[in-house]
Amino acid sequence: MRQFGLIGYPLSHSFSKKYFTEKFAAENISGCNYELYAIESIDLLPSLLQNVQGLEGLNVTIPYKESVLPYLHDQSAAVQEIGACNCIRISNGKLTGFNTDVVGFRQSIEPLLKTHHRNALVLGTGGAAKAVVWVLKQLGIAYSYVSRKKAEGILSYEEITAAVLKNYPLVINTTPLGMQPNVLAKPSLPYECVTEDFLFYDLVYNPAKTAFLEAAEKQGATIKNGADMLVIQAEESWKIWNS
Helix, strand or coil, rough: CCEEEEEECCCCCHHHHHHHHHHHHHHCCEEEEEEEEEECCCCHHHHHHHHHCCEEEECCCCCCCCHHHHHHHHCHHHHCCCCCCCCCECCCCCEEEEEEEHHHHHHHHHHHHHCCCCCCEEECCHHHHHHHHHHHHHHHCCCEECCCCCCEEEHCCCCCCCHHHCCCCEEEEECCCCCCCCCCCCCCCCHCCCCCCCCCCCCCCCCCCCCCHHHHHHHHCCEEEEEEHHHHCCCCCCCHHHC
16 A cells, blocks of 8 residues: 655644545545554654555645755755755655645635736745745745744734835735634734725635735735645645656
C-alpha cells in the first residue's frame, strides 16, 4: 500500500484526507491511502517515518512548514529561497522538500487581481506567509508584513489604522485566525474603511467564509478563501509524489 499523509497540529480543520480519499475513488487509483498525522512536535517526525510503512509523501501544514527543513535531505529551489516547505517526497529513505503553496496561491489569486492591487498587507509571518510573499514578488506587488508584535520591517496590528489600510487594497490572511473551531476570531483591522476596491484573501478554507472575509464582504470587498489553493497545491503534490 502506497501511503501518503499530512503532518501538522492540530489537524481537525483539514480537508486533505477527504480530498485525496475522494480523488483515489473517483480516478480509480488503487493501492493508495492518505492519513492525517497530528504530531504535537516536529521532533516526532523521525518516529513517524520509521513506524508508517510504505510512506512515500507528506504534506506539511501549520506549524511545521519552516521547522521541518532540518529533516530534509534535499530542497527544491523554491524551498531554499522561501525557507518553507509544504510537500515532501520520500524515496529510499531520502526526504526532498517542495513548496506547492506558491503554485496554489498564484493560480487562485491571479484572476482576481486588478491594476490597483499593487500594495498588499500580509497578515502573519510564518511559512505560508513566506510563500505568499514569494508570489507577490513575482507579480511585482509591494507588500508589508503584519504581526502581533512589531519588529524591524514588520507592522503591528495597532499600526494598521484606517489611513494606513487604505494604502493596501490587497489584504491576505496567512494566520489560522478564524479557522475551525474558533470561527468568530478574525485579525484586528479597521474593516469599516474597506471599500469595493479591496480584495481580501484568506488561506483558511474551513469555514468557507471566515469572520475576516465576512467583515470585508459586508463593506463591498471582493473575497476569496483558500479552497482553490488547497486543491491546486494538492494536485501539485500528487504530481511530485509520482514524478
